[in-house]
Amino acid sequence: DGGITQSPKYLFRKEGQNVTLSCEQNLNHDAMYWYRQDPGQGLRLIYYSQIVNDFQKGDIAEGYSVSREKKESFPLTVTSAQKNPTAFYLCASSQQGGTEAFFGQGTRLTVV
Amino acid sequence: EDQVTQSPEALRLQEGESSSLNCSYTVSGLRGLFWYRQDPGKGPEFLFTLYSAGEEKEKERLKATLTKKESFLHITAPKPEDSATYLCAFGGGAQKLVFGQGTRLTINP
Numbered sequence: 001d002g003g004i005t006q007s008p009k010y011l012f013r014k015e016g017q018n019v020t021l022s023c024e025q026n027l028n029h030d031a032m033y034w035y036r037q038d039p040g041q042g043l044r045l046i047y048y049s050q051i052v053n054d055f056q057k058g059d060i061a062e063g064y065s066v067s068r069e070k071k072e073s074f075p076l077t078v079t080s081a082q083k084n085p086t087a088f089y090l091c092a093s094s095q096q097g098g099t100e101a102f103f104g105q106g107t108r109l110t111v112v
Numbered sequence: 113e114d115q116v117t118q119s120p121e122a123l124r125l126q127e128g129e130s131s132s133l134n135c136s137y138t139v140s141g142l143r144g145l146f147w148y149r150q151d152p153g154k155g156p157e158f159l160f161t162l163y164s165a166g167e168e169k170e171k172e173r174l175k176a177t178l179t180k181k182e183s184f185l186h187i188t189a190p191k192p193e194d195s196a197t198y199l200c201a202f203g204g205g206a207q208k209l210v211f212g213q214g215t216r217l218t219i220n221p
Contacts, residue, residue, distance in 0.1 A: 033209060042199065042214050044211075071194065090155055092155075097203070098207040099144060100158060
């Protein structure tokens, strides 16, 4: 089945530690996105990539980093510089940048 | 600046009571207007894409329409299982997706 897989579903991190969230897609999509969602809020764009080896900052990129070494993969690292990392993180992909996107099931990150 | 605003923030209806959700947008070079449904704790599920003013799409009790400045999601005779958060988004010249805050819809039996 084609789709987007995010792992893990739940993640706990101690303050001061970096953590990497995985996102893999087998839809052969060029564009991939990372969003953050806080309780009762909409989706805020962290980073997006329109092609392999290229990515752009979204609205809230501070404290996050990404890589796009393969078309299928777009991992997100939440660094210790992110002041309030507890949130629901969503990865998406689309055929091209700005076209209809499909989402994974999300990773819920909790800092303890 | 590209932006999108959804209203109302929350809507509570009785089963069978039809209504509409609004999505107002400002964007240069619209590549598409998208509607999603999101259930608690899950990723958004794609519903519709609209490309040009006057276009309409339907799926079961949902119908999405588009004008040059707004999109509406009409819900006809809703059922409790239609309860969810409905998100709209657009793709613009920057080739990224911009989302609204969502409308939290509750259908009471």
